[in-house]
Amino acid sequence: MSMEVGELKGINQDLETLKHSLPQDPSLHASLDQLMSRVHHLTEVAKFSPSRREKVKDMSAEVVDSNPYSRLMALQRMGIVDNYEKIRGYSVAIVGIGGVGSVAAEMLTRCGIGRLLLYDYDKVELANMNRLFFRPEQVGMTKTDAAVQTLSDINPDVVLESYTLNIATVQGFETFMSSLKDKSFRPNKDGIGVDLVLSCVDNYEARMVVNQACNELNQTWMESGVSEDAVSGHIQLLIPGETACFACAPPLVVASGVDERTLKREGVCAASLPTTMGVVAGLLVQSTLKFLLKFGHVSPYLGYNSLKDYFPTMEMRPNPQCSNAACLERQKEYQLAQPARDAAAAAAKAKLEAEALSVDECPLHADNEWNISVVDDIELSTMDASSSDELPEGLARELPTADAHQNLSVARSADTSVEDLDDLRKQLEALNAD
Amino acid sequence: MSMEVGELKGINQDLETLKHSLPQDPSLHASLDQLMSRVHHLTEVAKFSPSRREKVKDMSAEVVDSNPYSRLMALQRMGIVDNYEKIRGYSVAIVGIGGVGSVAAEMLTRCGIGRLLLYDYDKVELANMNRLFFRPEQVGMTKTDAAVQTLSDINPDVVLESYTLNIATVQGFETFMSSLKDKSFRPNKDGIGVDLVLSCVDNYEARMVVNQACNELNQTWMESGVSEDAVSGHIQLLIPGETACFACAPPLVVASGVDERTLKREGVCAASLPTTMGVVAGLLVQSTLKFLLKFGHVSPYLGYNSLKDYFPTMEMRPNPQCSNAACLERQKEYQLAQPARDAAAAAAKAKLEAEALSVDECPLHADNEWNISVVDDIELSTMDASSSDELPEGLARELPTADAHQNLSVARSADTSVEDLDDLRKQLEALNAD
Known part of the structure; x- marks a missing residue:
């Protein structure tokens, strides 16, 4: 350019x-x-055209104006992170480079993440300009190309890989899977080729595809979403076998219950705001940093209701009757490994107690007034994904429960007249209004 | 370019x-x-070089890819906003174009705000690249120039005014005041030339200057801040006479109590993250949209503790013993207008009750499961700024209370040895650790 x-x-x-x-x-x-x-x-x-900064070999903590990493390395001196530079060894996949995914990609790029894999098949439109990241001059480019252009200018140290494809097609899914499995960036680590997958897609089908891939690959991922009325959103942590997968429970939204299907009709489009999407992207990447660099508490589910400034959190256990076979396999593995986890926890506890005895006379660190080290005392409403009536206050189901969905399918397969469809709509509304 | x-x-x-x-x-x-x-x-x-989009005369709700406002106008169809296009009549001043202010400016620009006034005296450095907005190619430019360059490319419909000055100098303050008072953009509206002032500065002194200006001008403003350890932040709504002003109570942070003064020493710099600053900017502009377009509830104070995903809210009443003379004047005016407000509230209530009687048979709207219209039933911990012991759980004072500050001044004015200073530091830490 x-x-x-x-x-x-x-x-x-x-x-x-x-x-x-x-x-x-x-x-x-x-x-x-x-x-x-x-x-x-x-x-x-x-001569005044954009010039790119040079790559840097090591992250320096030096406090000079010319150091792009000084304010990040300061996290170590502040006692938040043990070793910030570890971030250069991590690899994160972002599926969907829209209003949330593009901002998440920019944040991780500016944080100096090691490698980013970007997936999208859409093109930049003027209609996307009400959200952060893309610029009017990029209209017509693929979102992946436009993102690589902007991100490589911002931080040439990040390894960027972009895939212009639809993961919900057979070939797209194949490429998606093989790209996630490629271990050349982190050959000496456990697992597949990435440390985390972030789902930033805008539809149910694509989320189910990410869910399928991560269940098959036993890969931890985070899901994000923004309601169609633009004023609420959520992020969710999914660890195959340990937490509910996306098929274990109908998706939850902190929203006013607008049905996705009614929005896809011609001439009707969802609302969106740079604020809500920026907040959701910020919470998502904050959770990513906490997860990768091991600090603070990663909420299993965090909602954002902007009208009330309400941020519900909760935990969701996997559903033993989940319809996803790979999820059931991961659940079995997780159960089998329970004794090993118990033993490890007991050993860690014993070690901590022994250490506590030896440092008993030391005062607590003065700036620990939030008692942040103790994750267990965070109050979380815990729910079982298989029991449908236990939604925490303020949460509504985006789609009907599995049972209700079956009834719905039955109704749909019957010969439906206009009146039947109207009944159906009311039925759905009643379900959403629960 | x-x-x-x-x-x-x-x-x-x-x-x-x-x-x-x-x-x-x-x-x-x-x-x-x-x-x-x-x-x-x-x-x-x-030919692939940046080309700017044309200005548009009216905001269209048409759902086409080429319409930059379709997803915003959809907020009306979704029932969130009555008249989105009103945003073009509003004027917002942003003081401080750093990690929070620049993102807030971009969000408002993409939302199609009428006019933005930007104030900063700093230059773009590579050390700013760990936050959103500025690009490496802008290093060396003033933040105001770089912001105007980027924002005018993104949305040429927004009227941008930039002021490269320090509001904390005598001449800077004068220009700041006269720019706020200039009513040419909104000649037929009440008040001064802006609808809202957003404080996005990074130090106490500048906040006190914004506070002074807004108290003098009887101008509602919002304050924002991010802790020096980069993992927490807050926003606050300040209505002169009605809520606590910035001088009414020592500033509050949802932070781990790092003292700003220790950070300004040579070779020590504050940490920052694009995530925390993006979230705070998102919450700040969301509150701005709610305030200007009259939807949802604007929290008087909203904190963000990212380590725990904890978001405390509260209200703060003005301090009748506030040291700021203009604040006391505004408090007096507010008290005098109380009977008029009571009468207006009673009339509004009577009107609502009359309407409720006539629509009694209508069912509640199906997507109102959050009861969002009723602002009064939001549970907020309310505190009186003048009573220092009533901090909600999880909040700590960034600076000592007024009384403690006086004791501190006494101690400071005495002949202080190194030991005295050490005592002082411990005293401060104890205050922060309360």
């Missing part, structure tokens, strides 16, 4: 050579001089 | 003309052809 100053200089040199080989004709020389001055002017203008 | 395609086309035309007036020399013609092809290539590259 940036104009090549060198290229323009080359043109001026060519003009210079041309001038010397020209016959002695004053009018020819005058027009050539004018031409050379135009090119020279253009060269000056081009 | 953008390369002129027209300029390059002009050069190529000149070359064409030159070619025709050249003598028949094959080598001359060959080198000229090569030159023309280089210029042609450059023209093609330049």
Whole structure:
């Protein structure tokens, strides 16, 4: 995109050579001089075009204006993070580069994440300009290309891989799976080729595809969503076998119950706001940093209701009757590993107690007034995904429960008249209004 | 900044003309052809340079990809906002274009705010790249210039005014005040020239200056802040006379009590994260939209503790012993207007009850399961700014209370030895650890 100053200089040199080989004709020389001055002017203008910063080899903690990492490395000195530079070894996949995914990608890029994998098949439109990240001049580019352009300018240290594909197609899913499995960036670590998958898609089907992939690969992921009325959203942590998967329970929204299907009709579009999407992206990447760099508490579910400034949290256990076979496999593995986890927890507890005895006389750190180290005392409403009536206050189901959905399917498969459809709509509304 | 395609086309035309007036020399013609092809290539590259979108006269709700406002106008159809287009009549001042202010400015710009006034005296540094908004190519520019460059590209419909000055100097304060008072953008509205002031500064002194200006001008404002350890922040609504002003109570932070003064020492810098600052900017502009477009509930105070995903809210009443004379004046005016407010509230209640009687048979709207219309039933812990012991759980004072501060001043004015200073530090820590 940036104009090549060198290229323009080359043109001026060519003009210079041309001038010397020209016959002695004053009018020819005058027009050539004018031409050379135009090119020279253009060269000056081009010098102000975007120039990229150099890559840096190590993250420095030096406090100078020219250090892009000084304020991040300061997290160590503040006692928040043990070793910030570890972030360069991590690899994160972001599925969906829209209003949430693009901002999440920019935040991780500015934090100096090691490697980002980006998936989207959409193009940038002017209609996306009410959210952060994409610029009007990028209209018509694929979101993946536009994102790589912007992100590589912001931080050339991050390894960017982009995939312009729909993960919900057969071939797209295959490429998605193999890209996640590629371990060349982190060959010596456990698991697959990424440390975390972030789902930033805008529809149920794509979420189910991410869920399927992560269940199959035994890969921890985080889901995010913003309601169709733009004023609420949520993030959720999904650990295969340990927490509810996306198929274990109908998706939850902290929303006013607008049905996704009614929105996809022609001429009707969902509302969106840069604020809600920015907050959700911020919470998502904050959870990502806490998860990767091991500080603070990662909420299993965190909602955001912007009208009331209400942020519900909860835990969701897996559903033993989950319809996803890979989820059931992961649940079985998790159960089998329970004795090993218990033993490890007991050993850790014993070690902590032994240490506590030896440091008993030390005062508590003065800036620990929030008692942040003790994760267990956080009050969380815990729910069992299989029992449908236990939604915490203020949460509503985005889709009907599995049972209700079956009834719905039965009703749908029958010969439906306009009146039947109206009944159906009321039934859905009643379910949402519970 | 953008390369002129027209300029390059002009050069190529000149070359064409030159070619025709050249003598028949094959080598001359060959080198000229090569030159023309280089210029042609450059023209093609330049075509991808930033081009700005045209201004639009009215906000359209039309659902087409080319409409930058369709997803915002959809807020009306969703029943969230009565008249979104009103946003074009509003004027917002943002003081401090750093990690929070710049993102807030971008959000408001993308939302299509009428007019933005931007104040900062700092320059863009590579050390700012760990937060959203500024790009490495803008290093060395003033933050105001860089912001205007980016924001005018994103949305040419917004009227941008930038002031490269320090509001904490005598002349800076004068210009700040007169710019706020300029009513040319909204001549027919009550109050001064802006609808809201957002404080996004990073130090106590600048906050006190914004507080002074807004108390003098009787101007509602919102304050924002992020802790020096980068993992918590807050926003606060300040209505002169009605809520606590910034001088009524020592500033509160949802933080781990790092003292700002210890951070300003040479070689020590505060940590910052794009996540925390993005969340705080998102909450701040969400409150701004709710305040301007009159939807949802605007929290008087909203904290964000990212380690625990904890978001405390509370109200703060003004301090009748506030040290700020303009605040006391506003308090007196507010008290005098109490009977008028009571009468208006009673009339509104009577009207609502009369309406409720006539629509009694209508069912509640199905998507109102959050009872969002009733603002009064939100549970808020209310505190009196003048009584220092009533901090809600989880909140700590950033600075000592007024009384403690006086004791501190006494201690400071005495002949202080190193031991005294150490005592002082412990005293401060004890206050913060309460």
